[in-house]
Amino acid sequence: MHNEALRIEDLHLSYSNLLGTVFSKPRALSFFLRNRDNDKELINGANLVLHRGETLCIGGPSGQGKSALLRVIAGLIRPNQGRLFYFGEYIPPERHSALEIAKRQVGLVFQNGALISNLRVRDNIALPLRYHKKGTPKEIDEKINMAMDLMRVRNEANMFPHQLSVGMQKRVAIARSWAMDPRLLLMDEPTAGLDNYNRRNLLPLIDNMRTLFKTSIIIITHDLMIAKELDCNISFLHNRTLTDPHSFNYWSSADNAISRELFRDLRVSG
């Protein structure tokens, strides 16, 4: 188990949980007073094992709970049932919160970027570094500049998020996550809203992180070509469970419902 980044066993999640954590309420409250009646289940018994340095794409039609699954892994939603292991360490449900999981260097890139709107790009990237006191001010500055260079947002360093386009906001968000040196990076639709040029730039970056920093990455995406280009496995959320991870080629040549549904266009084009 020592080379595992993430292990999920028998995860159950229902619609009533989707509201997520409310930070103003005591954590014990949501733990003891949970909605016990089994309402409509979104995810029913999902299992997942992710090794260190491995990249996994999770696909599937929208509305299947892909983003919800990512929020569970990041600790923003507490599942009904299920055991989660981060880097071999079991996190019991009473400690399953975003702050606790962030301590284990798990980063999340939101679908809309979720930059702090009253801070400039530079300060947005610097915020977690300064908060956690990762090094001297000079080291932090160097780290920020490196992150901005990697994502090509150096020229926009002194802009506010609302002055940037959606794609740029997303690049800043990725830079912010990267600067924290995550061991497990969760990305929600990283390529949606990016133009082809930046998409091509993003993919080698993800590849670099995987090889140089041994970062484990989970990518939620509709863009199944990512999996092919990154040469990683794909799981699908199908029928309220996660399928086993298989390579792009397996899925495109397999003869099952998912392949027929999702790979129809890709097959025709070759």
Added chain:
Amino acid sequence: MERAEDKNNDNLTLLGKIFHKLGMSIMCITIGQQIVLLFRALSSFFSESRSFKTDSKNIILQTFFTGVEIFPVLFVVATLFGAIVIVEVMTMTGKMGFSDVVGNLMVVVVIRELGPILTAFLIAGRSGSSLSTYVGGMVINSEVDALATMGVDPIRYLVMPGLIGGTIATFIMTIIFSASAIGAGFLVIKGLIAITGNALNLQLTWDYLSTEILSAMTMMDFVFIVIKPLVFGCIITTNACYQAMNIAHDIRQVPKATGKSVIKSFFYIVCADVVLSIFYFLDYFNEISKII
């Protein structure tokens, strides 16, 4: 389906069960949750990630934001309010022959009761509402979630500076309110007397007013000048942040939460004022028993 936490509850001893029930019932009500939020915010000030420079910068910004932006309105309200109170007190006591209680009445009305309350109302309407809109907007844009996933405690980052800065600003503003109600109010009346040719027939001098007020002030007043604004400031900011952070991801909840934060702040402030006034009553009783 047997859940893990059910088993945990069964493991508790009788005493443990009683405390568990008590704690849960306190945390279920709104006020209990707000008190918990207040203490979490206060304790987060001492958390590992404290840094004097950024913390003091955030707190000073918040104090500046709360205090300076409210100042023009507060000054005008305080001046006019003080002028009215001085005129009313002087004329009424003159008519009824209680001229020696002018100072006592001024202290009770301006410094003790209405000064802190009006200041708190103004700050709740101005800064409380803007704080809850600000935090509510961040909740809607999932910026608060983003903070948490970066390991930045939202309570520390958002609530704590607002709480401490807002409380300091309320304290300073209350003193400014009382001072300008008496000082500038006096000047306004002097101006009115000069314009109207003393139609009200007031014999008002600064010597008289200041001596009366200072001789009427007791030790309790000085203590409560500090305590009342601190309590009100905590109530306003905690309530504003609590209402904002309870918003589900729904934009229509933001104006609702803002309105709630202002109205509930008014309500809590008046309730807290009544509770604090009990100490004054105790003081009175002591004095009465001394006389007897």
